[in-house]
Amino acid sequence: MTRNKSIYLLVDTSGSMEGIGMKSLDEVVENVIPRLKSVQSSQPDVKLGIGVIGFGDTAVWITPTSVSVDQWIWQGLESKGFTAMGGALILLHERLAEEDNNASFLSPLILIASDGGPTDEYEQTLAQLHSLDNFKSATRIAIAIGDDADRETLREITGSDTSIFTTDQIDQIINAIENNLYI
Amino acid sequence: MKELSINEVIPLQGGGKARVKAELGRGGQGIVYLVDVHVKMMALKWYHQHKSEQFRKNIRNLVDYGPPMGDAFLWPRYSTQLIEGHFGYVMDLRPEGYYEFGQYLLNRQRFGSVFAMIQAAMRICDGFQKLHLKGYSYRDLNDGNFFIHPSSGDVLICDNDNVGLDGEHSEIKGKPGYMAPEVVCGGHPDTRSDRFSLAVILFFLFMRGHPLEGKWASSCPCLTEKFERLIYGEKPVFVYDPDNDKNRPDPDVHRNVARCWGLYPERLREQFQQEFSNTCLHNPTERCVEMEWKNVIEHLRDNLVNCPHCGEEIFFNPECKCPECGKPIQPEFFGEIRARKIPFFADKLLFFDNDNTPDAEIKIIDCQMRIVNLSPTAWKATGTDGKSTILMPNHALPLKDATVIESTIHDIDYKLSVIKTTT
Numbered sequence: 001m002t003r004n005k006s007i008y009l010l011v012d013t014s015g016s017m018e019g020i021g022m023k024s025l026d027e028v029v030e031n032v033i034p035r036l037k038s039v040q041s042s043q044p045d046v047k048l049g050i051g052v053i054g055f056g057d058t059a060v061w062i063t064p065t066s067v068s069v070d071q072w073i074w075q076g077l078e079s080k081g082f083t084a085m086g087g088a089l090i091l092l093h094e095r096l097a098e099e100d101n102n103a104s105f106l107s108p109l110i111l112i113a114s115d116g117g118p119t120d121e122y123e124q125t126l127a128q129l130h131s132l133d134n135f136k137s138a139t140r141i142a143i144a145i146g147d148d149a150d151r152e153t154l155r156e157i158t159g160s161d162t163s164i165f166t167t168d169q170i171d172q173i174i175n176a177i178e179n180n181l182y183i
Numbered sequence: 184m185k186e187l188s189i190n191e192v193i194p195l196q197g198g199g200k201a202r203v204k205a206e207l208g209r210g211g212q213g214i215v216y217l218v219d220v221h222v223k224m225m226a227l228k229w230y231h232q233h234k235s236e237q238f239r240k241n242i243r244n245l246v247d248y249g250p251p252m253g254d255a256f257l258w259p260r261y262s263t264q265l266i267e268g269h270f271g272y273v274m275d276l277r278p279e280g281y282y283e284f285g286q287y288l289l290n291r292q293r294f295g296s297v298f299a300m301i302q303a304a305m306r307i308c309d310g311f312q313k314l315h316l317k318g319y320s321y322r323d324l325n326d327g328n329f330f331i332h333p334s335s336g337d338v339l340i341c342d343n344d345n346v347g348l349d350g351e352h353s354e355i356k357g358k359p360g361y362m363a364p365e366v367v368c369g370g371h372p373d374t375r376s377d378r379f380s381l382a383v384i385l386f387f388l389f390m391r392g393h394p395l396e397g398k399w400a401s402s403c404p405c406l407t408e409k410f411e412r413l414i415y416g417e418k419p420v421f422v423y424d425p426d427n428d429k430n431r432p433d434p435d436v437h438r439n440v441a442r443c444w445g446l447y448p449e450r451l452r453e454q455f456q457q458e459f460s461n462t463c464l465h466n467p468t469e470r471c472v473e474m475e476w477k478n479v480i481e482h483l484r485d486n487l488v489n490c491p492h493c494g495e496e497i498f499f500n501p502e503c504k505c506p507e508c509g510k511p512i513q514p515e516f517f518g519e520i521r522a523r524k525i526p527f528f529a530d531k532l533l534f535f536d537n538d539n540t541p542d543a544e545i546k547i548i549d550c551q552m553r554i555v556n557l558s559p560t561a562w563k564a565t566g567t568d569g570k571s572t573i574l575m576p577n578h579a580l581p582l583k584d585a586t587v588i589e590s591t592i593h594d595i596d597y598k599l600s601v602i603k604t605t606t
């Protein structure tokens with residue numbers, strides 16, 4: 001039976017990400033893509049679907065439906081304004097709530113990349129997320145960009161310090177991703 | 184131009200001072216002085232020419248953003264203030280014992296071992312991976328940018344003054360022969376053109392010649408701008424393009440490449456064929472990331488062994504025959520770690536992770552092949568009977584079939600399975 005596994009990438013697109021932060025993240029994603037493709041080809045019966053949310057002044061779906069890994073093309077994102085991380089969690093919650101009732105979905109992989117902290121309300125949404133089984137069982141990885149990332153908040157989302165990486169820890173990021181994706 | 188005199192004090196951006204102690208050398212772009220910055224000896228690169236505000240601002244940004252991870256880069260640490268229109272930047276001193284990569288290509292300098300050369304390849308890839316992960320592109324990668332230690336293979340990357348944020352406009356195009364086709368044809372260098380230049384550097388390092396210079400290139404009457412654009416830009420053909428043999432090395436002219444190509448494992452040759460394929464030459468987004476190169480080089484390193492008969496460094500091959508002395512070589516044990524399969528011969532160093540520090544060594548002690556834990560943490564070794572033992576750092580364990588060794592390095596778990604060869 002074919003099963004589905006979603007990979008959600010939540011990307012900070014606030015003004016401060018402009019330049020080196022976003023370039024650095026682009027590079028992480030370019031390193032991750034070939035690995036996702038090889039996971040997909042070695043496990044054809046687990047369909048990996050990608051969803052990307054950008055959060056700046058507002059949170060929006062960049063890759064709105066679950067696109068298959070082979071069709072996914074990463075294009076750098078524009079960044080400006082605030083950090084609507086709470087908004088991004090709302091979008092994530094909507095999707096996870098749907099998946100939670102669908103037996104064909106395995107618990108997802110959630111990656112969040114940010115160089116700051118939320119400028120909107122997020123605690124309530126995070127509490128709602130924590131009431132979903134598939135959020136609790138999800139592998140949650142944070143990529144802290146630059147020196148000013150709000151590690152406190154990232155830890156609230158990932159659940160542990162050991163799941164927060166910097167962009168130069170690419171081997172650790174890939175290891176964490178692969179540990180989750182190889183079933 | 185303005186030259187500096189001994190004991191002259193140069194004010195730095197941000198308030199510090201650099202006192203000139205001596206001249207270290209001069210090049211096309213400027214003079215490099217030994218300077219004292221708050222009692223630390225450093226190197227000041229002082230440009231002959233006036234540099235644009237944009238160039239100076241970029242150096243200040245590099246200082247502020249800081250170097251990539253690790254210690255491979257001689258990064259701008261301070262920029263000077265503008266003095267009578269002149270300008271420079273301060274970097275760390277290059278230690279003794281390192282030689283410019285170009286010197287190796289000219290055979291004025293030699294690697295102490297194949298192992299050192301492979302380590303150098305790994306460190307070059309590692310440096311550029313870290314630079315790119317930081318969001319920078321190098322833009323002017325060529326044989327003059329690295330200094331390599333001949334016996335350790337350690338690499339220092341210098342001339343970082345053209346580094347900038349990927350995608351930003353740059354004044355520099357690069358050095359002929361190292362520029363990517365799209366840059367030769369008028370484009371701007373970026374991370375993806377860096378990847379082409381990196382593949383050229385690696386080809387030079389392993390094969391001792393240029394990947395696009397074969398029979399067809401040398402048949403061009405003279406290297407005018409028009410032909411250069413053709414060979415390196417518009418219609419480049421890889422010398423070992425499997426689909427097009429018109430540019431094969433001429434054994435009399437391109438002797439090194441013709442001789443070296445067959446010496447390496449298939450995997451390396453395939454990677455070059457991939458990176459210099461028509462697709463990758465013309466589609467920068469198709470070029471592989473440094474991590475993929477690192478995996479290929481890791482494969483070389485895993486298979487580099489000392490022949491038990493003649494002692495030469497050779498690549499273990501499926502035919503199990505030493506290419507130097509022709510004698511059969513069959514390891515008693517293999518190690519499997521993730522998708523890697525490593526033949527165990529005496530004195531082989533094993534690298535579990537990507538930090539280029541050996542984690543284990545295979546040793547013959549009391550006539551028995553053993554694995555020595557070179558890592559700083561204890562390992563757990565479990566035999567077929569299910570019993571586990573702890574192997575402390577610097578301790579050795581006799582190899583037995585089906586033993587599984589578990590270790591954690593930089594927060595990543597590794598499992599090494601020992602497999603006895605059945606004969």
Ligand SMILES: Nc1ncnc2c1ncn2[C@@H]1O[C@H](COP(=O)(O)OP(=O)(O)OP(=O)(O)O)[C@@H](O)[C@H]1O
Pocket residue numbers: 207208209210211212213214215226257274275276277327341342
């Ligand atoms: N960090 C350093 N520590 C010690 N010596 C250095 C350092 N950087 C450069 N040098 C020496 O200074 C001299 C000139 O440096 P370099 O070759 O970088 O100049 P350049 O103007 O960039 O030359 P070109 O552009 O012609 O390559 C060289 O002999 C080099 O070995």
Ligand SMILES: [Zn+2]
Pocket residue numbers: 490491492493494495505506507508509510
């Ligand atoms: Zn031999």
